[in-house]
Amino acid sequence: METSRSRKLFSQAQALIPGGVNSPVRSFRAVGGQPPFIQKGKGSRIWDVDGNQYIDYVCSWGPLILGHAAPEIVAAVQQAAALGTSFGAPTEGEVELARLIHEAVPSMEMVRLVSSGTEAAMTALRLARAYTGHSKVVKFAGCYHGHADGLLVQAGSGAATHGIPDSAGVPAAYAQETLVAQYNDVPSVERLFETYAGQIACVIVEPVAGNMGVVPPAQGFLAALRRITSGNNALLIFDEVITGFRVGYGGAQALYGVTPDITCLGKVIGGGLPVGAYGGRRNIMEVVAPLGPMYQAGTLSGNPLAVAAGIAALKALQQPGTYQKLDRIGALLAAGLTEAAQEANVPATVNRVGSMLTAFFCPGPVASYADVQRADARAYGRYFHSMLERGIYLAPSQFEAAFVSLAHTEEDIQQTLKAAQEALKG
Numbered sequence: 001m002e003t004s005r006s007r008k009l010f011s012q013a014q015a016l017i018p019g020g021v022n023s024p025v026r027s028f029r030a031v032g033g034q035p036p037f038i039q040k041g042k043g044s045r046i047w048d049v050d051g052n053q054y055i056d057y058v059c060s061w062g063p064l065i066l067g068h069a070a071p072e073i074v075a076a077v078q079q080a081a082a083l084g085t086s087f088g089a090p091t092e093g094e095v096e097l098a099r100l101i102h103e104a105v106p107s108m109e110m111v112r113l114v115s116s117g118t119e120a121a122m123t124a125l126r127l128a129r130a131y132t133g134h135s136k137v138v139k140f141a142g143c144y145h146g147h148a149d150g151l152l153v154q155a156g157s158g159a160a161t162h163g164i165p166d167s168a169g170v171p172a173a174y175a176q177e178t179l180v181a182q183y184n185d186v187p188s189v190e191r192l193f194e195t196y197a198g199q200i201a202c203v204i205v206e207p208v209a210g211n212m213g214v215v216p217p218a219q220g221f222l223a224a225l226r227r228i229t230s231g232n233n234a235l236l237i238f239d240e241v242i243t244g245f246r247v248g249y250g251g252a253q254a255l256y257g258v259t260p261d262i263t264c265l266g267k268v269i270g271g272g273l274p275v276g277a278y279g280g281r282r283n284i285m286e287v288v289a290p291l292g293p294m295y296q297a298g299t300l301s302g303n304p305l306a307v308a309a310g311i312a313a314l315k316a317l318q319q320p321g322t323y324q325k326l327d328r329i330g331a332l333l334a335a336g337l338t339e340a341a342q343e344a345n346v347p348a349t350v351n352r353v354g355s356m357l358t359a360f361f362c363p364g365p366v367a368s369y370a371d372v373q374r375a376d377a378r379a380y381g382r383y384f385h386s387m388l389e390r391g392i393y394l395a396p397s398q399f400e401a402a403f404v405s406l407a408h409t410e411e412d413i414q415q416t417l418k419a420a421q422e423a424l425k426g
């Protein structure tokens, strides 16, 4: 496999950019080796600067549910760009994207657009604190909500793979306001509410954990969070940055039938451009400036290009059969991987919700962060590189989700499974 151009670029990048990358997991530290530099993508495929072609299961970490360079996204961005890239004034597209989000996720009675999932989650916490007057927040070990200070506590993938439980530079005083419970463990949440009665503003959760690898919510887990928060004057925040418009058009809250007070979105709603959103009940959102006392702003918030891409993505997802197709392709991949691992006598457990899945290199069930940590990350690293050599681009870490898009075909899956059979036999 030719890698000379990528190697050259990576060495130049390392001199100028920390680790040579603008987001840590891209550096391949967790699996070893050097990342290919990507030149272009089309549909389910990407090409690196050395001309190698891959079937892509990272899909930009979730946003590209239509695949790469989807014609409707490219056209929408081109049209918007020709009319001006930013105004810092309201535009029609923002109203349309807010309306589409509200119609899909009715609990988001009002929506504020921001530029990243990090910004959405960070602001959702500020809003929960402003609304309740309480200061502590509960998150789950292994759940990631972006890199805002108070949320970088036991924050999953990046931290899990890099062995950094908390980031340097987060004041202890902030971290103390963040209480950590165990995913799928209701008593761990109840204990925090007993110990810190009257002090907790919110529980924030990935309704399907994606950033420790995919771990679905246990039966009744989300409903229990709803009951506990409501009973303690605390808000329930669903961080649906991955799951929103991914596990279904209405997100995880529609799939599991549990309604949060505040929802965070990102990834899919930007169609591959930088967008995030937070929203919730009207009386909560009325605390946001200029209606209320909680400040939040953004020079590029509701950016016309990003909004145009987001609208195009959501409209494409409204086509009949979309989520059935995503589910069918995801199921085909999951079943094939399970079978390939069995044939190769490799202990593996595939967790999947719709088009997001993780093959953990350990016996199942994988239902908690403790279970996740039993996975053999070294074995994953070897598998990862064998797959890369065979033209399959997986997440460069055991503790991430793989994503299939509407552009992935049954032939792509067959080709992937053939590679997996060979790679697992090693």
Ligand SMILES: *Cc1c(COP(=O)(O)O)cnc(C)c1O
Binding pocket: 115, 116, 117, 118, 119, 121, 144, 145, 146, 147, 206, 210, 211, 239, 240, 241, 242, 266, 267, 276
């Ligand atoms: C990706 C992600 C974020 C952060 O979004 P960015 O756009 O990377 O800032 C927040 N929460 C979850 C659940 C995510 O997966």
